[in-house]
Amino acid sequence: MALLIPRYRIYGFVSPLVRYFRSQAALKALGKASEDKIPNLILYNYPSFSGAFAALFAHLYHSRLNLPYLVLPFSSVEPFRVEDLCIDGLQNCYLLDFVGPKGFAVELARRTSCQIVGFDHRKSVLSKIPLNQNSGGSLTFHVNLEKSSSVAVYEHFSSRLSEGYAISLLNSTFQDRVENVLKYIQDGDLHRWSLPDIRAFGIGINHWRSKLNCITNPHMYEQLMGICTDDLIANGNSHISNRLAAANKLLDKFFKIRLGRGLYGECLGVRADGNSDLSDEIGKELSKKSAAAGLRPIGAVIYLQRKNLKMCLRTGDAATDTSEVAKAYGGGGSPSSSSFIIRMDEYNQWLSVHSS
Secondary structure, eight states, X not given: OEEEEEOOTTOOOOOGGGGGTTOHHHHHHHHHHHHTTOXXXXXXXXTOHHHHHHHHHHHHHHHHTTOXXXXXXXXXXXXXXXXXXXXXXXXEEEEESBOOSTTHHHHHHHHHOOEEEEXXXXXXXXXXXXXXXXOSSEEEEEEETTSXXXXXXXXXXXXXXXXXXXXXXXXXXXXXXXXXXXXXHXXXXXXXXXXXXXXXXXXHHHTTGXXXXXXXXXXXXXXXXXXXXXXXXXXXXXXXXXXXXXXXXXXXXXXXXXXXXXTTOEEEEEEOTTOGGGHHHHHHHHHHHHHHTXXXXXXXXXXXXXXXXXXXXXXXXXXXXXXXXXXXXXXXXXXXXXXXXXXXXXXXXXXXXXXX
């Protein structure tokens, strides 16, 4: 589904990465932009790769045409206020990979009389888009549920350059590399997970997330241009292999678990005290062993969490629902991945007398 809504002429866990938002440096940059009457303001979703790459393309477009502009990351955890963005002389404001809180874009357009253009790909933003509200400027939202924001922004600025100025946004040295990265980002953004090694790619690119703040990292654009899909996949696969190797060291210490004292059948379990970060890898591999042993295709990973005993259940079998066990004991999760806290005396009742 693609949705383009032009507006009338009468009418944007607390990670340690967000600590810089609405900082003195950002507010100072906005103040300087107001003094210089910078006409173009570019805000991008942080810490989103789609947002960061979209900012790159806006940066390249304005740089190619020598248009004054200011780029800032926008965090929904610690967002800018409308009054922060009321820059003297502001003509255009781009919202990249977000549309802002409900009413944000309308109020910004009303107070600045600028043109606001927003890009997003999430169905959830549709309820935030104003339909019959007047403001002093104009708003246009590009919401395409079949195309990630980074791809949409890339195509938008590429088209404007090629049609109006007969020049390219990216030169041949970078075009194929960047477009391939965008293809993988889009596969994740749209939750398709269909491209080869998409999981490894996601792990590999995640290490770059701390570099997506253009305020604290002035080299962000050059670094994004240098990202290579093959390198990210190789790094991701290496990370996966290392974690599997660490998980495999515990797999030989399995024993039988009587789920719900046998009410939900039997499976294989492992104690992973001190290795809780490997519970997903351990559980998935253990579920295969459990199925091969003629038990339910579930892997149970048990470890101490503070003073509590936690049990994580994993399966790769589409017909198996691990959450039925977890919910029965006050936990939750999805059919393939669930967890719950279990009392030690209850847990002891789950241990098979024939454990290996």
